Amino acid sequence: MLALTRKKDESIIIGDQIEITILDIQGDKVKLGIQAPKNIAIYRKEIFLEIKEENKAAVQSSINQIKELGKIFKK
């Protein structure tokens, strides 16, 4: 992993379209400003990982069980 040291209000550029700026540093919290093309999704990593795990759990669901549930819960 590339490690760069930056100060408040300094930036890094990734490619020529993504810029990440250190907006603020307080204790162990860093506030980042991110400029990127609008179609690039930017998420906090833990929520993205949570969704990935949830999707993996989803395909383990028992389809037959859901079919049965569908019968119970038909409107």
Place this chain on the structure above:
Amino acid sequence: MTIQTKHFGELNIDEGKIITFPEGIPGFPDYKKYIFIFDEEDENSPFCWLQSIDDGSIAFALINPLKICPDYSPKVDNELIESLGEFNENELIVYAIVVVPEDITQMTANLKAPIIINSQTKIGMQVIAQNEEYEVKHKIFNDLQEYTSAKEGV
């Protein structure tokens, strides 16, 4: 074309109905083509399936989120779903992925990250809604019971 699936046997696919997920689905980035499967025996079932065409063993159970959360309205930046192609809002199809553990009363739907599909372009993606109140594991067993009994009462 026909595909072999784990849960639904051999399926005849109408190629015009294939939904493309250009970025895949988180956890499954390489599977980009899917097809909807509805329960033919029971068209009132609140569930349907999103079956991968690339891998017959991969299928997601989906639920119409309005059936468990009547005022469901995920907030998503328009720019984020630009890749779906041009759409009117009423052409978007929104589903939540369902997880059913062994104890079915613990089943959950992912309201935080709905599947959104443009019915016109047949392009879909899973997005993360900005709404703080929506959970990745939203328990739905009781909601479904309420929904069902409300319907019966009409």
